[in-house]
Amino acid sequence: MNDGLDTRYLESLLGYNTRRAALTIIARFMERMAPHDLRPVDFSVLSLIGHNPGITSRQLCAALSILPPNLVGLLKSIEKRELIRRSPHPTDGRAMGLTLTAKGAALMQQAEATALDSDLSAAAALTPAEVKTLTRLLQKVYLSPT
Amino acid sequence: MNDGLDTRYLESLLGYNTRRAALTIIARFMERMAPHDLRPVDFSVLSLIGHNPGITSRQLCAALSILPPNLVGLLKSIEKRELIRRSPHPTDGRAMGLTLTAKGAALMQQAEATALDSDLSAAAALTPAEVKTLTRLLQKVYLSPT
DNA sequence: TATTGTTATACTCTATAACTATA
DNA sequence: TATAGTTATAGAGTATAACAATA
Numbered sequence: 001m002n003d004g005l006d007t008r009y010l011e012s013l014l015g016y017n018t019r020r021a022a023l024t025i026i027a028r029f030m031e032r033m034a035p036h037d038l039r040p041v042d043f044s045v046l047s048l049i050g051h052n053p054g055i056t057s058r059q060l061c062a063a064l065s066i067l068p069p070n071l072v073g074l075l076k077s078i079e080k081r082e083l084i085r086r087s088p089h090p091t092d093g094r095a096m097g098l099t100l101t102a103k104g105a106a107l108m109q110q111a112e113a114t115a116l117d118s119d120l121s122a123a124a125a126l127t128p129a130e131v132k133t134l135t136r137l138l139q140k141v142y143l144s145p146t
Numbered sequence: 147m148n149d150g151l152d153t154r155y156l157e158s159l160l161g162y163n164t165r166r167a168a169l170t171i172i173a174r175f176m177e178r179m180a181p182h183d184l185r186p187v188d189f190s191v192l193s194l195i196g197h198n199p200g201i202t203s204r205q206l207c208a209a210l211s212i213l214p215p216n217l218v219g220l221l222k223s224i225e226k227r228e229l230i231r232r233s234p235h236p237t238d239g240r241a242m243g244l245t246l247t248a249k250g251a252a253l254m255q256q257a258e259a260t261a262l263d264s265d266l267s268a269a270a271a272l273t274p275a276e277v278k279t280l281t282r283l284l285q286k287v288y289l290s291p292t
Numbered sequence: 293t294a295t296t297g298t299t300a301t302a303c304t305c306t307a308t309a310a311c312t313a314t315a
Numbered sequence: 316t317a318t319a320g321t322t323a324t325a326g327a328g329t330a331t332a333a334c335a336a337t338a
Contacts, residue, residue: 006197008191013279014265016188017284018168019186025161031149040165041328051152058296065155065169070329072298073164086274094296094337113154117162122264122273123288130283131160137272137280138163141171144271187305204319213307218321239313240319305328306317315318 004047018138024122025122032118036111041066045074046100049084050108056089083107178264180198182257189257191220192246193254195230196254200243229253249275265275 010016029040038046044064048056057075061068075098078084083104089095100108123131157164175186186190190210195201205223206212221244224230229250237239246254268278 005194005201005205007194007209008198009193011285012281013261013263014269014281015168015171015186016190017281017288018164019170021284021287022161022164025164029161039159041254044162046152047155048153051155055151056296059151059261063153065328068297069301069331071297092263092296092338093164115161122287122292123160124292125286125311126283130286133279134283135160135163137276137283138167138220139157140276141167141268141280142163145311146267146270202319214320215322215324216306216307235319238315238319240312242320296336297334298333298336299332301331303328303330305326307326307335308324309322312320312323313318314320315316 024105029118049098053099056095175264195244196246202241222234
């Protein structure tokens with residue numbers, strides 16, 4: 001590929017390989033998720049809300065490395081689509097607890113199936129054991145201290 | 147981490163894990179490369195020019211998935227820093243052949259050492275065999291057809 | 293005094309249309 | 316007619332400062 005270019009040096013770098021793989025996987029994810037009208041970040045937010053009913057904006061920001069001002073519009077948008085509901089937080093008057101609506105839960109049931117489908121397709125060249133190994137090594141990279 | 151949040155579902159997705167690992171590795175790369183005043187994309191462009199003297203803008207764009215209009219400013223900037231030189235292309239009057247200047251080559255010798263250093267640090271939790279496996283699996287993901 | 297959520301805003305990255313000069 | 320390089324510009328994505336309400 002790339003004409004007769006020598007790309008061996010870049011291909012020896014972990015960052016280059018990881019970024020290219022991420023872009024490939026995410027591009028496929030975006031294609032398949034388009035019918036649900038969900039970007040990766042929308043999916044992540046809705047998924048975390050679904051699996052953690054009552055979660056706050058602040059917790060979403062911490063878990064997904066989103067800055068609070070940038071979450072405002074996103075939440076406004078998925079609330080307008082009636083996918084989430086904001087309720088007063090039981091103990092903290094400043095915060096709002098987020099939950100999926102029935103419509104949001106139904107959408108996410110489909111979307112999570114689509115995500116699994118996208119993963120299987122992206123990893124089609126890998127055996128199940130290789131997928132498991134890849135996942136384990138990636139987590140080792142981003143979960144290790146330093 | 148993340149308070150008592152349930153993030154198990156997201157952590158089961160290949161895209162989520164790959165993206166988080168890429169962001170971790172790239173953040174470290176940026177920190178270490180800052181003294182050279184090079185962003186990842188600057189490093190990639192200079193590295194490809196160094197390993198492929200006479201390469202054209204068009205080839206850089208194809209290899210790195212950069213759109214031509216977005217490469218213009220980057221090249222202008224590293225040319226102003228006297229890291230590259232543009233010479234008329236030997237056979238195509240429309241194109242320019244790009245090469246590193248002596249200053250650019252000297253900087254890249256240091257920068258490639260820094261990149262290797264950054265990689266080793268990012269993969270500190272992995273054995274050399276695991277790094278090799280991780281690289282192989284990542285390339286399998288982004289090089290496989292479909 | 294610190295924190296949650298918000299507005300306004302700026303900066304970077306990425307994308308599209310249209311031009312010029314050469315092929 | 317097609318391609319290499321360029322300009323101008325629009326749209327995402329990401330960042331900081333500052334504020335009101337509550338802890």
